[in-house]
Amino acid sequence: MSVQGAMQAAWPARGGGPDVIVVGERPIPQPAAGQVLIRTHYAGVNRHDVNQRARGSGPKGSTDILGLEVSGAIAEIGADVTGLRAGDEVCALVDGGGYAQWVVADAALVMPRPAALDMREAAALPEALFTCWFNVVQLGRLQRGDWLLVHGGTSGVGSITLQVARALGAKTIATAGSPAKCEAARAFGADVAIDYRTQDFVAEVASATAGRGVDVILDMVGGAYAERNLAALAMDGRILHLASGATPVWSAPLRLIMEKRAIVTGSLLRPLDIGSKAMIAAALKTRVWPLLGTEIRPRIDSVLPLHEAGAAHARMESSEHIGKILLDCRSE
Amino acid sequence: MSVQGAMQAAWPARGGGPDVIVVGERPIPQPAAGQVLIRTHYAGVNRHDVNQRARGSGPKGSTDILGLEVSGAIAEIGADVTGLRAGDEVCALVDGGGYAQWVVADAALVMPRPAALDMREAAALPEALFTCWFNVVQLGRLQRGDWLLVHGGTSGVGSITLQVARALGAKTIATAGSPAKCEAARAFGADVAIDYRTQDFVAEVASATAGRGVDVILDMVGGAYAERNLAALAMDGRILHLASGATPVWSAPLRLIMEKRAIVTGSLLRPLDIGSKAMIAAALKTRVWPLLGTEIRPRIDSVLPLHEAGAAHARMESSEHIGKILLDCRSE
Numbered sequence: 091m092s093v094q095g096a097m098q099a100a101w102p103a104r105g106g107g108p109d110v111i112v113v114g115e116r117p118i119p120q121p122a123a124g125q126v127l128i129r130t131h132y133a134g135v136n137r138h139d140v141n142q143r144a145r146g147s148g149p150k151g152s153t154d155i156l157g158l159e160v161s162g163a164i165a166e167i168g169a170d171v172t173g174l175r176a177g178d179e180v181c182a183l184v185d186g187g188g189y190a191q192w193v194v195a196d197a198a199l200v201m202p203r204p205a206a207l208d209m210r211e212a213a214a215l216p217e218a219l220f221t222c223w224f225n226v227v228q229l230g231r232l233q234r235g236d237w238l239l240v241h242g243g244t245s246g247v248g249s250i251t252l253q254v255a256r257a258l259g260a261k262t263i264a265t266a267g268s269p270a271k272c273e274a275a276r277a278f279g280a281d282v283a284i285d286y287r288t289q290d291f292v293a294e295v296a297s298a299t300a301g302r303g304v305d306v307i308l309d310m311v312g313g314a315y316a317e318r319n320l321a322a323l324a325m326d327g328r329i330l331h332l333a334s335g336a337t338p339v340w341s342a343p344l345r346l347i348m349e350k351r352a353i354v355t356g357s358l359l360r361p362l363d364i365g366s367k368a369m370i371a372a373a374l375k376t377r378v379w380p381l382l383g384t385e386i387r388p389r390i391d392s393v394l395p396l397h398e399a400g401a402a403h404a405r406m407e408s409s410e411h412i413g414k415i416l417l418d419c420r421s422e
Numbered sequence: 423m424s425v426q427g428a429m430q431a432a433w434p435a436r437g438g439g440p441d442v443i444v445v446g447e448r449p450i451p452q453p454a455a456g457q458v459l460i461r462t463h464y465a466g467v468n469r470h471d472v473n474q475r476a477r478g479s480g481p482k483g484s485t486d487i488l489g490l491e492v493s494g495a496i497a498e499i500g501a502d503v504t505g506l507r508a509g510d511e512v513c514a515l516v517d518g519g520g521y522a523q524w525v526v527a528d529a530a531l532v533m534p535r536p537a538a539l540d541m542r543e544a545a546a547l548p549e550a551l552f553t554c555w556f557n558v559v560q561l562g563r564l565q566r567g568d569w570l571l572v573h574g575g576t577s578g579v580g581s582i583t584l585q586v587a588r589a590l591g592a593k594t595i596a597t598a599g600s601p602a603k604c605e606a607a608r609a610f611g612a613d614v615a616i617d618y619r620t621q622d623f624v625a626e627v628a629s630a631t632a633g634r635g636v637d638v639i640l641d642m643v644g645g646a647y648a649e650r651n652l653a654a655l656a657m658d659g660r661i662l663h664l665a666s667g668a669t670p671v672w673s674a675p676l677r678l679i680m681e682k683r684a685i686v687t688g689s690l691l692r693p694l695d696i697g698s699k700a701m702i703a704a705a706l707k708t709r710v711w712p713l714l715g716t717e718i719r720p721r722i723d724s725v726l727p728l729h730e731a732g733a734a735h736a737r738m739e740s741s742e743h744i745g746k747i748l749l750d751c752r753s754e
Contacts, residue, residue: 229683313676334676341673344645344666348688351561356680 093118093127093165099190100399100417101154105146108400108407116155118192121168125194128180130419132213132393133188134159135402136246137310137333138360143403148186149360156399157188158360160195160419161203161213171197179203181212183220183367185360189399191419198368201375206383214388214414218250219378220370221359225330226251226308227258228370229355234259236305239295239322241265241315243275243283246388246414247332251308252278253386254378260306263298265291267409274412278389295322303327303350313337320346331356389413395421425450425459425497431522432731432749433486437478440732440739448487451519451526453500458529460512462751464545464725465520466491467734468578469642469665470692475735480518481692488731489520490692492527492751493535493545503529511535513544515552515699517692521731523751530700533707538715546720546746550582551710552702553691557662558583558640559590560702561687566591568637571627571654573597573647575607575615578720578746579664583640584610585718586710592638595630597623599741606744610721627654635659641688645669652678663688721745727753 099116121127139156142148148156161181164174174180174197181203182195203212226232238255242248243264255262256279263282264275272283282298284291295304303324309315312335319329320342327350331340340354347354378386391411394402396419405411431448453459471488474480480488493513496506506512506529513535514527535544558564570587574580575596587594588611595614596607604615614630616623627636635656641647644667651661652674659682663672672686679686710718723743726734728751737743 331676331680334680338675338677339673340676340679341671343670344663344672344688345670347672347686348663348666348690349693351687351689354679354686355683356676357683358680361681 092120093192097191098396099155099187100396101156101189102143102146105144108143108403110146111143111156111400111403113397113399116190119153119187119194121166121194123169124171124197125168126164126171126174126197126200127166128160128162128182128193128195129165130160130162130188130191130193131209132161133157133190133396133417133419134213134217134246135406135415135417136217137406140403140406152186155187155190157184157186157190157193159183159213159216160188160193161209162193164200165192168197173197174200179209181215183216183371189396189417189419196364196368198364199371201371201379204379204382207387210390210393210416211388213416214246214390215250215382217359218247218388218414219254219374220367221247221332222251222254223370223374223378224359224362225332225357226255226306229357230306230308230328230330232258232260232306236260237263237299237302237324239263239265239304239307240280241308242310243278243280244271244412245310247310248308249274249278249389249413250386252280255279257381257385263295263304271412292318292321299324306330308332311335313340316340316342317346320350320352323350323352326351328353328355391415393418424452425524429523430728431487431519432728433488433521434475434478437476440475440735442478443475443488443732443735445729445731448522450524451485453498453526455501456503456529457500457526458496458503458506458532459498460492460494460514460525460527461497462492462494462520462523462525463541464493465489465522465728465749465751466545466549466578467738467747467749468549469738471521472735472738484518487519487522489516489518489522489525489749491515491545491548492520492525493541494525496532497524500529505529506532511541511544513547515548515703521728521749521751528696530696531703533703533711536711536714539719542722542725542748543720545748546578546722547582547714549691550579550720550746551586551706552699553579553664554583554586555702555706555710556691556694557664557689558587558638561689562638562640562660562662564590564592564638568592569595569631569634569656571595571597571636571639572612573640574642575610575612576603576744577642579642580640581606581610581721581745582718584612587611589713589717595627595636603744624650624653631656638662640664643667645672648672648674649678652682652684655682655684658683660685660687723747725750
């Protein structure tokens with residue numbers, strides 16, 4: 091039996107502000123081999139979606155429906171899928187299409203809803219956990235006892251990363267943009283929270299680490315912190331960039347890189363090949379799933395109905411949120 | 423019995439051009455525990471020496487006598503040294519002091535003269551091999567089948583690196599500044615040699631690698647190639663910087679780093695801790711020493727007497743040399 095017909099979905103009519111988002115009818119997608127169809131309960135809102143909307147287009151070959159992560163119930167199983175059944179409550183990383191009542195997902199990127207989390211919390215996991223694990227653990231090789239600096243410690247990715255890093259035995263420092271956000275960062279597990287509007291994070295990092303610096307920096311700010319990140323880094327430290335930000339050019343004296351053997355790198359999650367994503371999913375299920383609900387719990391900033399996707403984007407762009415912004419896709 | 427008295431040595435009287443180098447008398451150094459005293463036969467001339475002379479000072483706590491590598495015969499053994507004997511013909515990485523008739527070396531950084539190489543060739547090994555191994559193999563993780571791009575393929579480091587990389591099963595591309603130097607680079611084992619004065623290395627790399635790019639870049643040019651190096655890089659490629667060069671600021675769009683998950687890094691050999699240097703020495707003795715004289719042989723550009731150290735520096739600064747410039751320290 092296959093689910094067919096039309097569904098509500100959200101996509102950008104063209105490039106522009108939050109008001110270019112259209113909520114309208116689209117055909118329910120069909121799962122290909124290796125995929126499942128999920129009846130979406132909640133979709134996570136990510137900076138990636140905001141950028142895609144601003145440009146008006148996503149990657150070639152992908153749906154123009156926004157959204158990279160969902161929670162929901164499996165509605166239909168494609169060919170060659172084992173270990174998943176219709177009715178399973180899951181969350182998933184998807185290649186677009188999340189802002190919709192139904193969405194297809196690669197079975198390898200579908201994970202069970204953690205027993206201790208509800209469907210809203212489950213929708214807040216995939217992007218943050220895949221991003222954190224790939225960058226901080228795989229590329230950044232964060233070790234027990236290392237110091238981690240997270241810029242933007244109250245974002246969806248930042249708040250989860252602080253908790254994961256702490257659970258892995260790292261010591262954590264977060265920057266945030268207000269006293270309230272610093273308090274939230276400490277609640278997420280930051281050993282030190284720095285208000286970047288009033289404090290010099292290089293000096294605060296030096297003070298917190300007795301002059302040693304941090305081993306790993308997770309950066310969503312972009313080129314603006316290039317030289318200061320190097321100054322805050324320990325010998326052999328790694329800087330992971332997730333976004334170009336407002337300063338898209340990275341620029342700093344080469345001597346600072348050579349003196350510390352700094353590794354300056356970064357990644358984009360969406361274009362990562364499915365094999366690598368499947369390996370991350372497998373690692374998350376083994377290493378992080380047992381900690382969800384106890385040591386790690388996503389924080390929900392707000393839940394808006396699907397037809398208010400534009401308002402959800404406006405809230406993300408205001409940078410007033412703490413934690414995850416979700417869309418409720420159940421009741422359109 | 424200990425060697426005492428005065429020796430001839432060369433050091434910069436102040437910062438400046440090649441003419442600031444003084445050749446005069448200094449006391450013969452005494453080996454501390456864990457060190458040996460070497461009667462220097464030949465000392466290698468490195469870009470580091472030229473920079474130290476230009477500044478007029480070296481690292482704090484080190485001798486002001488120039489020179490980071492020598493060949494010679496062990497004259498005296500310090501306390502707690504095993505496995506080395508007076509009379510052994512060796513080469514060594516030293517922490518300054520190479521431009522002299524005698525020099526002390528940490529025993530862990532002393533390696534036997536390879537049977538198939540003479541004393542001149544042995545003096546051309548330490549800096550190039552330590553630099554190549556640490557950067558290209560350890561930090562750069564060059565694998566069999568990888569593509570390596572070496573900027574400055576006819577320098578001391580470049581010419582050895584091409585041979586080592588080829589012996590490890592990598593494919594190699596070199597840039598060089600003239601048709602004669604390109605021919606020399608091919609003789610060192612470069613699969614492709616690019617004349618950077620007349621050719622666009624990004625286009626040539628794309629052509630040689632069928633659009634894939636190179637996995638590792640060894641760069642002595644500095645910031646000038648920042649964006650072009652990224653363009654020439656394969657996915658997950660590594661860029662290793664050895665020198666700031668004429669463009670000491672590295673600057674490129676962050677998006678290029680994230681899209682390729684490029685690793686931008688670099689190192690300085692001299693300040694590396696002795697434990698890490700000893701590990702490199704151990705790896706070189708196991709992995710590279712058996713290949714010396716067959717698959718890997720250093721090329722000597724020229725040999726000048728110690729009292730012409732200034733002329734040796736002038737030759738290095740002319741960039742006309744191909745291979746290693748040496749000082750003969752036997753007969754002052």
